[in-house]
Amino acid sequence: MLKLEKINKKINGRPILKDVSFEVTQGQTLCIVGPSGAGKTTLLKTIIGLTDYDSGEILLNGQKFVPTIDNVNQGVIGVVFQDFRLFPHLSTAENVSLAPRLKSGRDLKNIQTETLKLLTQLGLADKADLYPFQLSGGQKQRVAIARALALHPQILCWDEPTSALDPDMRDNVVTLITQLKQEKITQIVVTHDLDFAKKIADQMYQLTPVE
Numbered sequence: 001m002l003k004l005e006k007i008n009k010k011i012n013g014r015p016i017l018k019d020v021s022f023e024v025t026q027g028q029t030l031c032i033v034g035p036s037g038a039g040k041t042t043l044l045k046t047i048i049g050l051t052d053y054d055s056g057e058i059l060l061n062g063q064k065f066v067p068t069i070d071n072v073n074q075g076v077i078g079v080v081f082q083d084f085r086l087f088p089h090l091s092t093a094e095n096v097s098l099a100p101r102l103k104s105g106r107d108l109k110n111i112q113t114e115t116l117k118l119l120t121q122l123g124l125a126d127k128a129d130l131y132p133f134q135l136s137g138g139q140k141q142r143v144a145i146a147r148a149l150a151l152h153p154q155i156l157c158w159d160e161p162t163s164a165l166d167p168d169m170r171d172n173v174v175t176l177i178t179q180l181k182q183e184k185i186t187q188i189v190v191t192h193d194l195d196f197a198k199k200i201a202d203q204m205y206q207l208t209p210v211e
């Protein structure tokens with residue numbers, strides 16, 4: 001599904017990613033693990049097109065793939081950010097339905113129905129009209145997941161999904177990722193939490209700081 005071949009990246013002349021190669025297949029969960037400073041966030045940003053790379057190749061379904069933030073906006077890749085990045089002035093339902101509304105050719109009624117379905121799946125149906133400041137950390141994260149899923153991404157990326165959560169919520173994230181896996185959603189999860197990674201990963205990619 002998504003294949004990275006010898007990705008290299010320097011920041012300010014310093015090598016951060018060195019010959020990073022892996023392949024995640026449809027429905028698999030790949031965890032990118034490694035100590036602080038190893039380059040996990042940089043690698044995730046590379047995959048979602050928030051930063052570029054110096055050499056190497058990325059293939060999506062066998063075709064050369066150039067990550068750009070447009071791919072995120074168009075729903076090729078969905079992202080759940082560590083700090084959720086919800087739109088503070090939009091309600092839960094509006095946060096989830098905004099991107100589908102902006103995508104041309106979508107029927108408004110369908111979008112409303114699908115938004116409600118997603119919110120129900122994620123246990124947020126009664127929070128549809130609340131704003132981010134009225135939600136707990138775990139609820140905000142679920143809004144971020146619903147928002148990412150609203151565009152039916154081929155790949156769902158998670159940036160440190162447990163770091164802002166207490167231990168109970170951490171178990172909920174394990175359950176959520178496992179449920180999405182059962183729905184055959186391909187997931188890439190950046191985490192420094194090895195115990196968490198072991199619970200969800202089909203495959204782990206260990207990053208170590210480049211000397």
Ligand SMILES: Nc1ncnc2c1ncn2[C@@H]1O[C@H](COP(=O)(O)OP(=O)(O)OP(=O)(O)O)[C@@H](O)[C@H]1O
Nearest residue numbers: 011012016034035036037038039040041042043192
């Ligand atoms: N914009 C930048 N300018 C300079 N150095 C940077 C920049 N972004 C990242 N780095 C450096 O690249 C290295 C990898 O950073 P990155 O944030 O990707 O690591 P990480 O594994 O995600 O760490 P953490 O687990 O602490 O979030 C670090 O040494 C960091 O200082």
